[in-house]
Amino acid sequence: MSIIRTENLSKIYNPETVPVHALRDVSITIDEGEFTSIVGPSGSGKTTLLNMLGGLDKPTSGNVFINGTNITEMSDSTLIDFRLHNIGFVFQHYNLVPVFTARENVSFIMLLQKKSRKVMAERADKLLDEVGLGDRKDARPKEMSGGQQQRVAVARALASEPRFILADEPTANLDSASAMNLLDIMEQMNRNNGVTFIFSTHDQRVIDRARRVITMMDGAVDSDEYHNREKAATGGGGQ
């Protein structure tokens, strides 16, 4: 069953002054349980596409349907609430709240969802264990490595029980060991819990681990391939 469908999605930045065609007629469908990578050279429109899929920005024309709902027609405040309950985000720069501990960073989103304290505490604990940070729950971001911070970010994205997770260049700031470790965790979540991941990258080793690769070129979809990879995730998750 498809969870995301775009229909002739176009985005033109600065239409009045210096128009930039960041997306041209992108029509793609993403099904539940996918582990999909959006690839392409810098400036090809990966971030713009992910922002549209996540409802962070409005397209110039075209539509984005999530579970059949057209999110391009939603008001700003409805969309914020929609994101809170449906979409998980992982950013290139981790974007953790520096004054929060790992546990608080993961719990905060559940607090916004008005989950009970008990559910919040249990889920934050479980997720941090799953991403291999069982012993860093009370650490602040600046006390953690980039790889650890990004794993907190993945735990945070999972905490809200979203329908899918969008990750824009999640490994771009990580060394290759941390990058592979993060991919292991994401893959495990995908296999074991059926979490849908859509992540952009231009790192070939990361691309190699995706089951579907959508290649962007100058704002348009250049190719869309399924890798029938049967090779199991190497070495499992965090610990």
Place this chain on the structure above:
Amino acid sequence: MSILFQISWRNIWRHPARSGILMGAIIVGTWGGILVAGWGNGLIEQRVDYLISTELSHGQVHHPEYRAEREPWMTIPDAESILAYLEGDERVQSVSPRTLSEGMARSPVTTSGVRIHGVHPEKERATTALYDRLEKGDWLGDEFRNPVLIGGQLADKLRLEIGNRLVLQFQDIDNEITAGAFHISGIFRSASSDYDERNVFVKSDDLSALIAGETFYHEIAMSLTSSDQADGVIADVNERFPDVHAQTWHELSPEIRYIAAYSGTLTYFLMAIIMMALAFGILNTMLMAIFERMRELGMLLSIGMNRIRVFAMIMLESLMLTFSGALAGILLSVLTLWYLGDRGIDMGMFADGLAEFGFDTITYPFVTAGEFFGIVIIVIFAALIAAVYPAIKAFRLNPVEASKE
């Protein structure tokens, strides 16, 4: 909601030095401002007390037209019953009846225009602080015939000393010019050299004898147990004695009306200026904080924190920063005023010789509860002004800031 307070408070301390300096500025600003305002209040009160104790007393009674015309015949009708009535009033501490005349003081050297106050020595001494301001010689007594007290300034001008003869010239009741020889028994020095040049004091019996051949009064000054009683006592006199005009100290002196009206305004004006300056500092710091946190705020909007919460979070951050500083500053000023209000600030340390001129060198600063309330309102107002703009900026942020390079 409490989590927002928590985040905001922690965010303040992200840059401990920056926030600490700003908070320090707020503490010093409110503390210093309140203290200076309190000092101003103390000085004003001191000036009012001075005018009451030397020139005005708490209230005065005159012939209805005397203050405008100052004609010798405008005496107080039936002064004896008014005096008796006032002396029987328990709110009244003392009364001093006076015979007044506008005239000239003549020495062999020169002549000078003066107001001659004919007083009852004991009663005047009990009512005003003139006696305390005697610099040389003695109070009006029996040592000399026709004794007179003159100010230091007039003594210098006329080149006269204790015991010297001074001729006073004035109009009698029939508007004829008359004159009398007086002997200087004392020289006083008040806070105003102008006052010292233009006022002389003699016994009212001596003066009225020269003016009319019998004792009569133009003025009755009264000292009350408290200056708050003035309105009541004066109203009662006016009601009971319709032929005279009684006035309170603040009705008598336009200067007092003027400074009393400005004392509160001055406090608020000073605090408003200080708080506006601080508000710019707070605004600047908060804008800097938002600029640094674009990516984080974008993330919060992306993951689903609504804009009202983001707005509230930034508002709270500015407000908590301001209020904690202002609260500390206000508490500090309360403690300081409590201490100084009791001990006083001795300006003698800074300005030598003030005391010689009749100034009381110790000022007791104070800030009224009403003024504190006004100051708190000003602080809240300034804090809101400083907080709203950064919070609006955060409110309007685009969630895509989160993924910008």
